Amino acid sequence: MKKLPWAVLGMALALPFSVLAATEPAAPAATASTAAPAVAPAVNSGVAGQLxxxxxxxxxVIGLIFLLAWLLRRVQQAGPAGKGQVIDIIGSRALGPRDRLMLVQVGNExxxxxxxxxxxxxxxxxxxxVQVPTTDKATPEFAQRLLEMLGKDQKDRK
Known part of the structure; x- marks a missing residue:
């Protein structure tokens, strides 16, 4: 999915404001002959508001489309992670920006x-x-220490 160029996005945002700046301010109606031109800026500002x-x-709508595309990509990456899977990915190693090695287990192979x-x-x-060591999903050291400190602080406050 290609990203919109910033210049196009900037022009799209600036367009409504340039239309607003181009409209003439309404002058107070002094006579009946000047009443007709006073209506024209009101119509122009209505068009500018609509624009x-x-x-x-x-x-x-475009932002919503990008958000939904991002969510779809995230859901597809997560994939169905459940028991009963026949094929398991044991490990993966990137060789380059688009090439990779994967170790896959199918049954006992x-x-x-x-x-x-x-x-x-x-x-x-x-x-x-290949025997892969099973590691418990340990929290990172920083997170573990933070939890310990928060636990101590909560104990100290009681």
């Missing part, structure tokens, strides 16, 4: 895959599965 509302509505933008290639089927 402003249109542009902001358009920007809101582990397969080393090479992924590139247009293809997936089985590089090696391991005879003996």
């Amino acid at each position: 402003t509302q249109l542009v902001f509505g358009l920007l809101l 582990q397969i080393l895959l090479g992924l590139s933008p247009g293809s997936i290639t089985a590089l090696h089927v391991l005879k003996e599965p």
Whole structure:
């Protein structure tokens, strides 16, 4: 998904304000002959208001589209993580910006895959599965210490 250039976005935001600046301020009606021109700026400001509302509505819809695209991408990356999966990803290593190695377990076999933008290639089927150490989902050291400090502070306050 390509990003909008900042210049286009700036012009889209500045357009309603340039229309507002181009309208003439309404002069007080002194006579009946000047009443007709006083109506024209009111019509112009109505058009400017409608144009402003249109542009902001358009920007809101475009923003909503980008938000939904971002949410969809996030949900697809998470994927269905549940029990009963036949294929498990054991590990992954990036080789470059678009190339990567993945170790996948299917049943009792582990397969080393090479992924590139247009293809997936089985590089090696391991005879003996690689034993991956199981680690408890430990909190990072900073978070753990912060929780300890917060726990001590709460104990001290009681």
